[in-house]
Amino acid sequence: MYPVSPRVVCDCLAPLEAAYDVDGWRKALSREVIARRAPTLWRYREMLPLDHEPVTSLNVGFTPLVKAQRLAAALGCKSLWIKNDAVNCPTLSFKDRVVAVAINKAKEFGMETIACASTGNLANAVAAHAAAAGLEAYVFIPDDLEEAKIYGSAVYGAHLVRIRGNYDAVNRLCTQIAGEYGWGFVNVNLRAFYCEGSKTLGFEVAEQLGWRIPPVVVVPIASGSLITRIGKAFSELAEAGLLEPTPFKLIGAQATGCSPISVAVKQGGTAIEPQRPSTIARSLAIGNPADGYYAAKAILDSGGTAGDVSDEEIREGMKLLAETEGIFGETAAGVTIAVARKLLREGKMNPDEETVLCVTGNGLKTLDALVGHLDIGVTIRPRLEEFEAQVLRTAGSPAIAAN
Amino acid sequence: MPIQVRIPAAISKGSHGSTTVEMKAANLSELLTALESMYPGVRKTICDDAGKLNRFINVFVNDEDIRFLGGEKCQFQDGDEVLLIPSIAGG
Numbered sequence: 001m002y003p004v005s006p007r008v009v010c011d012c013l014a015p016l017e018a019a020y021d022v023d024g025w026r027k028a029l030s031r032e033v034i035a036r037r038a039p040t041l042w043r044y045r046e047m048l049p050l051d052h053e054p055v056t057s058l059n060v061g062f063t064p065l066v067k068a069q070r071l072a073a074a075l076g077c078k079s080l081w082i083k084n085d086a087v088n089c090p091t092l093s094f095k096d097r098v099v100a101v102a103i104n105k106a107k108e109f110g111m112e113t114i115a116c117a118s119t120g121n122l123a124n125a126v127a128a129h130a131a132a133a134g135l136e137a138y139v140f141i142p143d144d145l146e147e148a149k150i151y152g153s154a155v156y157g158a159h160l161v162r163i164r165g166n167y168d169a170v171n172r173l174c175t176q177i178a179g180e181y182g183w184g185f186v187n188v189n190l191r192a193f194y195c196e197g198s199k200t201l202g203f204e205v206a207e208q209l210g211w212r213i214p215p216v217v218v219v220p221i222a223s224g225s226l227i228t229r230i231g232k233a234f235s236e237l238a239e240a241g242l243l244e245p246t247p248f249k250l251i252g253a254q255a256t257g258c259s260p261i262s263v264a265v266k267q268g269g270t271a272i273e274p275q276r277p278s279t280i281a282r283s284l285a286i287g288n289p290a291d292g293y294y295a296a297k298a299i300l301d302s303g304g305t306a307g308d309v310s311d312e313e314i315r316e317g318m319k320l321l322a323e324t325e326g327i328f329g330e331t332a333a334g335v336t337i338a339v340a341r342k343l344l345r346e347g348k349m350n351p352d353e354e355t356v357l358c359v360t361g362n363g364l365k366t367l368d369a370l371v372g373h374l375d376i377g378v379t380i381r382p383r384l385e386e387f388e389a390q391v392l393r394t395a396g397s398p399a400i401a402a403n
Numbered sequence: 404m405p406i407q408v409r410i411p412a413a414i415s416k417g418s419h420g421s422t423t424v425e426m427k428a429a430n431l432s433e434l435l436t437a438l439e440s441m442y443p444g445v446r447k448t449i450c451d452d453a454g455k456l457n458r459f460i461n462v463f464v465n466d467e468d469i470r471f472l473g474g475e476k477c478q479f480q481d482g483d484e485v486l487l488i489p490s491i492a493g494g
Contacts, residue, residue: 008489009413012448013459015491117493165466171493172463176421178492179412188492223494272458274470288468290493293458 004051006109006189008178015291016192018049025240031211034242041097041200047236048200049193050104056133057100061200063088065208068357070324075341079354081214082321083205085361086329091128091152092362093121093283093330094201094226099129099186101197106184112136113183114190117174119167119222119283120149121330121361126186127158138183140170146282148365166277168288187223198226202233205356211243216304216355218251218340220332221261222284224295226360227252231298250299251349252306253339255279255314255331261292261299265306270296280311280369281331283361305348309338315373317341318363328363336360404429406483410438413489414445431462431475434485449487461490 001019002010010016028046037043041061042054064084072080085094099122106114115138116126123139130137137158141150142165154160163170178188186194206213213234219227227250238245254262257279260272272292277285289295299306309317314331317338322328329337336357343349363370378394380386391397408426415422424441428434435456439446449460455475456462462469463486469477479485 009459009491011413013413013457013489013491015459167493168468169466172461172466172486172488175411175488175492176409176486185492187494191492225494274468276471286494288461288490290491 004049006111006179006184007192008175008189015294018192018196020047020049022239025236029240029242031207031242034207041100041197041204044200044203047203047240048101049196050101051108054100054104055107057096057103057129059089060096060100061088062204065205065356066325066327068325071321071337074320074324075344075351077344077349077351077353077355081205081209081354081356082325082327083201083356083358084327085201086327086333086359086363090132091121091124092365093125094198094358094360095121095125096129097200098122098194098197099125102184102186102190102194103129103133103135105190105193106135106186107133109184111182111184113138113181114186115139115174115177115183116186117167117171117188119285120145120365121283122187123153123158123160124149124365127153127156130158131156140174142166142170142282146366146368148367152365167286168274171286171290195225195229198229199233199236201226201358202230203237205230206234206237206243211237213237213243213246213248214356215247215353216249216251216349217358218253218336218355219358220281220284220336220360221252221254221289221295221306222286222332223289224261224291226358228291228294228298230358231302248302249304249353250302251304251339251343252295252299253336254306254308255281255284255335256308256310257281258285258287259308260287261289261295262306262308264292264296265299268300270300272296279314280366281314281335282366283330283332284335305343307339307343307348309335309342313338313342315370318370319374321359322363327359329359330361330363330366331369332361333359333363334369404479404481406434406479406481406485408434408438408485408487410442410487411489414438414442414449414487428479430478431456431469434479459490461488462486463488
């Protein structure tokens with residue numbers, strides 16, 4: 001056990017885990033107490049690693065859990081939900097959760113600068129939350145990131161450092177820098193606290209289902225942290241006496257172009273072989289995932305599985321989600337939907353089991369993945385005959401047939 | 404075979420970040436032996452019971468993950484820069 005401090009790893013180099021006063025949870029929390037609190041992730045604050053009340057990033061979380069009937073029909077399953085973090089506040093991804101916790105911890109430590117290694121969504125979140133908290137921010141990103149994610153970080157006044165290389169190279173540099181300058185790297189020396197923010201997605205899903213654990217959850221995987229924390233969230237809610245412990249399966253979703261965890265799980269093991277990422281799902285492009293072993297273990301221990309899909313299947317997944325549910329998720333969402341569709345078709349997911357699909361980022365940030373792949377309509381002069389000829393006739397409209 | 408090795412504070416137990424030292428090692432096995440003589444007990448920290456590097460440490464040779472260079476079979480060249488880094492970061 002270590003005292004609470006910014007620290008990268010244990011002396012044995014293993015990751016650090018926050019330890020809690022579980023008896024304190026049972027005394028302080030009930031469903032009624034939580035229900036009376038504001039609809040943000042801070043309604044579960046006793047189960048997060050802060051020593052004081054949060055002082056910044058106060059309006060994060062409690063995103064919609066959408067009953068996805070049209071998508072369920074398209075996929076041939078009975079009961080499907082979308083946990084929609086594409087509308088998380090303020091930067092439209094689940095990274096608002098982890099940064100909300102990390103930045104409050106950085107404040108508790110008296111840090112004045114926060115930083116991160118990012119595939120994009122985290123960069124946006126660190127930049128925005130730091131701006132609101134009055135902290136300086138440095139974000140380190142691969143130099144080929146989507147424009148929306150670059151400008152979506154720069155606009156907040158953060159210092160951007162674009163690294164020639166992929167995310168794994170960015171992360172390598174940040175691991176060397178962290179601890180040298182007194183900065184709080186949210187996913188390096190604040191990682192033990194930061195990761196805990198991911199649990200709130202699981203807390204919310206359970207509460208929104210009426211305080212029960214869904215039988216199946218499909219989660220996109222990059223570092224592997226989110227999927228392990230969703231499992232942890234369900235277990236902790238049971239420990240806190242807030243729900244009955246029931247079995248659940250974790251399903252991991254990756255792009256085939258970066259699938260080290262999916263490959264391990266499909267082989268029935270936890271040993272992760274690093275890969276060189278090549279996928280349009282850049283937010284998931286971590287070839288050497290820090291929590292790979294833990295993610296694979298969590299999936300296998302739960303009786304779940306993993307799958308991976310091609311870039312074309314990812315685009316199809318994005319379109320399917322948008323066209324059936326009106327939700328525009330980023331490429332990682334396309335991965336989640338497409339993997340669910342694939343595993344259902346292959347009989348590796350049970351269509352009769354109630355399933356939650358996690359949409360973790362907004363499609364407006366990854367428009368480039370769709371350029372050239374959508375029908376963006378026709379351009380006509382503002383004349384009625386052109387409208388009838390090029391729009392109604394082309395579409396086979398009954399309105400034109402009647403004329 | 405002199406190589407430059409950067410060792411994180413988590414291994415060197417230094418209070419001022421990472422340390423760079425020159426060592427003679429032709430491959431990973433020799434590097435681990437040299438490290439053990441410099442930091443007694445370190446092998447126990449970074450290797451598993453079978454003597455293999457554990458999953459909590461990554462090794463890079465001139466910025467490339469050693470696993471892409473053949474892992475234990477990788478032969479170091481004069482002047483190579485070898486970097487040891489805890490793997491639990493990022494994401």
